[in-house]
Every structure is written in structure tokens, then in C-alpha cells.
Amino acid sequence: MERVIIMENVKKHFANEEALRGITFEIAKGEVFGLLGPSGSGKTTTIKILTGELEPSEGRVEVLGHSHETFNSTQYVKSLGILSDNSSLYERLTVKDNLALFRKLYSTEQTKVNQVLKDVGLEEHINKKVKDLSKGMKQRILLCKAVLHEPEVLFLDEPTSALDPVTTDSIHAMLLKIKSQGTTIMLTTHNMDEATALCDTVAFLNSGTVIDMGSPESLRQAYKTNDIHITYRNGTTRHIPRHKENRSQLENALFDPEAVNIESDYPTLGEVFKKVTGKELV
Numbered sequence: 001m002e003r004v005i006i007m008e009n010v011k012k013h014f015a016n017e018e019a020l021r022g023i024t025f026e027i028a029k030g031e032v033f034g035l036l037g038p039s040g041s042g043k044t045t046t047i048k049i050l051t052g053e054l055e056p057s058e059g060r061v062e063v064l065g066h067s068h069e070t071f072n073s074t075q076y077v078k079s080l081g082i083l084s085d086n087s088s089l090y091e092r093l094t095v096k097d098n099l100a101l102f103r104k105l106y107s108t109e110q111t112k113v114n115q116v117l118k119d120v121g122l123e124e125h126i127n128k129k130v131k132d133l134s135k136g137m138k139q140r141i142l143l144c145k146a147v148l149h150e151p152e153v154l155f156l157d158e159p160t161s162a163l164d165p166v167t168t169d170s171i172h173a174m175l176l177k178i179k180s181q182g183t184t185i186m187l188t189t190h191n192m193d194e195a196t197a198l199c200d201t202v203a204f205l206n207s208g209t210v211i212d213m214g215s216p217e218s219l220r221q222a223y224k225t226n227d228i229h230i231t232y233r234n235g236t237t238r239h240i241p242r243h244k245e246n247r248s249q250l251e252n253a254l255f256d257p258e259a260v261n262i263e264s265d266y267p268t269l270g271e272v273f274k275k276v277t278g279k280e281l282v
């Protein structure tokens with residue numbers, strides 16, 4: 001396994017606060033890794049350390065063989081794509097002119113620009129000024145800007161927060177395409193459906209600590225219980241533990257015409273997060 005990102009016992013102190021308390025994880029080449037956690041848990045701080053925007057207070061950080069001391073080299077910066085709150089476009093320029101600037105900076109072919117615009121469904125809007133685009137359109141153009149130069153690693157800080165479901169789907173489709181081309185992607189999100197749809201591995205972050213990590217499927221498996229959930233026609237639900245002594249209750253439920261749905265407990269990633277941290281993600 002080729003390791004592209006390594007964080008080992010990384011800590012970050014701000015004036016009166018310990019934002020990261022010893023974070024450790026590795027990300028393999030081509031992997032989509034999701035950092036999941038509530039507001040203030042340290043997601044953005046982690047991304048900023050990996051992109052060279054912040055210095056770690058302690059610990060080892062390595063990306064593409066660079067240690068954080070060389071994160072400001074041109075070679076390193078060119079190998080990254082970043083989509084964050086700080087990403088911006090020139091509002092008074094058209095989409096075409098904005099992307100032309102970045103295309104020239106990275107010596108990218110115009111055909112690549114056309115391709116990424118097509119991928120996010122915005123090729124018809126190329127001559128519009130950015131100030132006249134919707135929020136979802138701007139976010140898709142920012143994603144185009146982040147991937148134009150075919151970065152080896154793509155960092156996405158909450159790529160779809162507050163976007164409508166259709167825009168979110170088109171961004172997810174684009175990200176899956178980028179992943180299929182071998183790009184390593186690290187994203188932060190509050191959205192468990194997003195994490196389940198995109199990520200090979202997720203890490204749960206809570207108060208600056210990684211509290212569990214694994215594939216969405218393995219985490220859901222690890223935290224499932226032996227309960228049977230029954231939903232009744234009137235909307236009420238009941239949980240019955242799958243034990244021998246509950247056999248007659250379970251059989252009765254099976255033949256009860258009022259029981260409209262009977263299923264094994266299989267928690268969503270959001271429910272797993274709540275079980276582990278006692279907190280909701282939003």
C-alpha cells in the first residue's frame with residue numbers, strides 16, 4: 001500500500017485551546033478518506049495542517065513524501081487541489097476567464113477545462129459572470145478550479161454543505177470520477193450520507209481526538225445490535241432483542257397485520273457516530 005498522507009500523534013494548540021490532541025491516521029493512494037465530526041472538533045484545523053496553512057504544534061505530518069517543513073514548495077502546492085471556505089473566484093469575470101487564469105497558471109489544456117465544466121454540467125454557463133451564478137454553480141466552478149491541474153491529492157473542506165440535493169449529486173458524481181482516475185481525496189463533512197456514498201475510510205473526530213476509524217460498512221457492522229425493529233401501521237416502533245426467550249414475541253410480530261416493517265438493527269453511520277460520541281453530527 002502506497003501511503004500518501006501520514007499524520008502521527010499530531011497536536012495543535014491555539015492560545016488557550018488544544019484543537020488537536022494527538023491525531024494519527026494514514027491515507028493510501030487513491031483512497032477517499034472522510035473526516036467526520038461536529039462543529040469545532042478540529043476538521044478544518046487538520047486540513048489546514050496538511051495543506052501547509054497551519055503548522056502542527058507537535059507530531060509528524062507527511063504528504064506525498066513531503067514533511068510539513070517543505071509544504072510551501074511550489075512542487076508541493078502544484079500537487080494539491082484545495083476546496084475550502086477560503087477558495088474564491090473573481091466575481092466580475094466570466095466563468096471562462098476565471099478558469100483561463102488558473103489554466104495558464106498550471107499550463108493546462110483548454111480541452112481539460114471543457115471536460116471538467118461538462119462533468120459538473122456547467123458548460124452552457126461559461127460566458128456568465130461569476131457574480132450572476134447561484135451558490136451551487138459557484139461551488140461547482142470552485143471544484144473545477146481545484147481539479148483542473150489534475151492534482152495528486154484533493155482536499156475538500158465540506159464540499160457540499162448547504163447545497164441542494166441535485167448539486168450535491170453532481171459534485172458526488174464528479175468526485176467519484178476523479179477517484180476512479182487515481183486521485184487521493186480527503187474530505188470533511190457533517191453529512192453521513194455523503195460519507196457513506198463517497199468514502200473508503202472514515203475517521204470520527206470529537207474534541208480533537210480520533211475516536212474510531214474504518215470503512216463505513218465495517219463501522220456499521222461493528223456497532224449493530226441484535227435487536228429486531230418493528231414499525232407499525234400507526235407509526236409506532238418497537239425493538240425486540242433477538243433472544244430465544246423473545247421467540248413468541250418475534251413470531252407474533254411476523255404475523256401481525258399491523259406490523260408494516262420488520263428489520264434487523266443496522267445503524268446508519270450517523271447513528272454509529274451518536275453511539276460512539278453521544279453527540280449528533282449537526
Ligand SMILES: Nc1ncnc2c1ncn2[C@@H]1O[C@H](COP(=O)(O)OP(=O)(O)OP(=O)(O)O)[C@@H](O)[C@H]1O
Pocket residue numbers: 014015017018019037038039040041042043044045046
Ligand atoms: N486560528 C485559530 N485560533 C484560535 N482557535 C482556533 C483557530 N482555528 C480554530 N480554532 C479552534 O480550534 C477548534 C477546532 O476548530 P476547527 O475549525 O478545526 O473545527 P471544525 O471541526 O472544522 O468545525 P466546523 O465544522 O464548525 O468548521 C475550535 O474550537 C476553534 O475555535
